[in-house]
Amino acid sequence: MKQLQCATFEGIDAKKVEVQFSATKGLPAFTIVGMANTAITESKERVKSALLSNSFTFPPKRLTVNLAPSDLRKEGSHFDLPIAALIALGNYEGEIGDWYVFGELGLDGNVTENTLLYPIILSLANQGAITRAIVPAVSLPKLSKIPGIEFFGVNSLTDTLNLLRAEELPQSQSHVSSFDFNHVTHNHQNYYFHQHYPLDFSEIKGQEHAKRSALIAACGMHNLLLEGSPGSGKSMIAKRLVHIMPPLHNDEMLECAKLEILEGKEPTFTPSRPFRSPHHSSTGASIFGGGAHKAQIGEVGLAHGGILFFDELPHFSKTVLEALREPLEDRHIRISRVNTKVTYDANFLFVAAMNPCPCGNLFSTSVACRCSDLEISRYKSRLSDPFLDRIDLYVQMHAVSSEDKPSVTSRDLHAIVRQAFLRQKQRGQERLNGALSDAEITQYCPLNSEVQQVIDQAIGRFGLSFRAVSRVLKVARTIADIEGEDNIGKAHLLEALSYRKR
Template identity: 40%
Template sequence: MSLSLVRSRALRGLEAAAVTVEVHLAPGLPSFTLVGLAETEVKEARERVRAALLHSDLVFPHDRRITVNLAPADLPKDSGRFDLPIALGLLAASGQIDSAALAAYEFAGELSLSGELRPVRGALAMALALHGQATRLVLPPGSAEEAALAPDAEIYRAAHLLDVVRQFLPADSQPADPNDAGWTRQTMPTLPAQVVSPPDLADVKGQTGAKRALEIAAAGGHSLLMSGPPGTGKSMLAERLSGLLPPMSTEEALESAALLSLAGRFTPARWMQRPTLSPHHTASAVALVGGGSPPRPGEISLAHHGVLYLDELPELPRAALEALREPLETGRIRIVRAAQQAEFPARFQLVAAMNPCPCGYLGATHRVCRCTPDQIRRYQARLSGPLLDRIDLHVHVNAQAPGELLGAPAGESSAVVRARCTAARQRALARQGKVNHALDGQDIEHAIQVEDSALDFLRQAAQRLGWSGRGLHRTLKVARTIADLAGSEHMTTEHVAEALQYRPAQNA
């Protein structure tokens, strides 16, 4: 048979779109043509496949005109994931393996020149795309273990091209050893018995107000901005937020792992662990929100269901800062290019830190700030009002005297605070099916359950401070989280008054 079809997958955002690799052999001047909107690394598969077949003592049809089509033609294809299906298509079209048996499988894998298979990005996304289908997926080591995390997935692990070829040899050409099956069925990988715990909150001495804001952020999924002089513990506090968050559900873990897999940054050892990302303040807007051709997820998507820590927030490029506004509001980011578009989830918890002025010591009690008012104004103006309006909690972290640090008793551990945060989240989920930060306009009206006196107090405060409608709603959501931490069914004036402290008038 001179025509063969092999199935594979291409990545389009978080979606793994089906691709059919069509291989046709025809008489004529020997050539190897690859079509179907393939990127450069895909076109280079011609040389990798040729060398892998010859090194594996398989016959490469060098005297035929070879045409490989990656359908659909309008879907961009990248990476070396199509090496294995192209090689199998050539062998099937030349009659060396059974072409009909290939229909029950999908393949992905990059070939070395010796025929060994190398891992590919997005293996978990490919496995999730097969949910509910009877198709089996063949992947290299390093990718098969990752894909096996998908529920009900039938994954096969092959380390070499010959391991796959043996499975599709004609009946009279099967190996004499019946145990030589060519590949192995990949089961759920062995996960680490003990997960490395994040730093403990008890290590932070003092800073009671900042710790309280961190607890509220963890309980309600709120974003947090900490401002204060250098060395006051802002980074220490941010590093401990992930230890206060409740355990991930299986659905959350699959979404997070699939996104990390697209960037090649997931390992089974990180399964069920909330990601914590802290890009440098020189990161570009593309690095944060994603981009490229085809579009790939950025740091905000890779932090999905986890924590994104941005230190030195005003030092980030203005384009990168403004790019945060949409995902902070919607929990998703849509990347649009001239030829294609992709949408990634980005429901992360933002924890940002900044100094109050260029020298960092504005308002400090232990050192004098030497910045001029104009320098301070320009520095703080790097953060736009719309961006600050989308951050739920604003807290100032003051410097502590040496006497308060030396010999100070340890505070509550992360485990104790996490128990309160988990209980508060469970109350919110039982009431409205989502965390308080994710409440929209109509949900707020039904979920806040606020007393009339507290509502009057909030109305007067919002009018005097000149809040926007968004600022008012975010204060209500923070107050609702404070009430959940207190185990209160209704929001009282006390809960609203505490929430007011985290939205100062100058940031509204």
């Protein structure tokens, strides 16, 4: 029995699959077993045509291809190439080695690309399960950005067979980093960023308090809620925030490219974080992921490493808002179904915008609010206290004035974000301030007696929960980083407390 290695996609991770082949005596037949989906069972016809087009004669035997483990559902046309290669090598007596082989076959035996190859191989690389692979030559520009793997590109089934039978391997395509972006360096690690700002903070007039909160949110990945009248600039700030986010490590850029592919886009391999903005009418399954037989990734998972923006926050369903509490706290989302259970990383910056009342004019100085107290109470009661407790920065935006002027550019804010990012890295933090654990808060957010007295008074006066205290300390730590201070001061803590919703 001969075998090659392949893999299938389950949720957001790849699972190793052994493609096994045997030819036994019996009536001529060609069977694929091992819980293969339609795309794989249909590969029999593609494999037959590709082999016959390359002068291969099927033996008068019973040909069986097994995809192990047999209790794992497999999908994808990239199984074509290993199946065809094993059948063609049926009489080959030499060793073919431990190879990963991926590729879809055309009827003439040419190897074509499969969209799932990049996320599959990146997942295998993160697991340390793959060191070399045979892939379509057309996929090399994308795949070669994954480090630690030797890639051998092939254009046809014949090229694959020659490679598997070769005593001496040709030159492989190893990791080729073409990331030619601006970067900052810490501990010999590059963190990439761009200085292209298609949407600039200079276009926002006034709203200095909101701009300050956006800067703090970007520096530490703190959740932000903007409340203000229609047209006050809430969405403008949210859409510009993504362009001043912290720099990305090489591995994070590869993860962002994987999310682009899972969304159906061509990967860009740029230091741009994702920005997801689902409509308030979106279903829970589209936001969190789901499916009857296969758990698909949702908006929360696609926002990993970037921004998840909820405009018109109170109009989202109560079920969605309450379910959002888990990823906001734990930084991951778990989808459980009868047939599958999948956990997605969901470490994103949550930004939300809302009106102060149903008509939106409660904060207006020129237009009268038409809402009754009961309507306003019902509107705001859609946001529960446990949900609001997970919001780090709450900002009320004032109405637009003719005296408002532009004050700061995205380039200036981005420079401050990079400086704060380096301060966090230089302290030895693996994660940004917004994601610090309780133990890391104790380590990186020490308080002197004066500052401790302030937080103790705030706990009694405002009834802060343990979660709220932790989030206040993390925001204060970020404010201190922006100001270039090593320790959290009284002013930093007071400013952090001013952003808590009461």
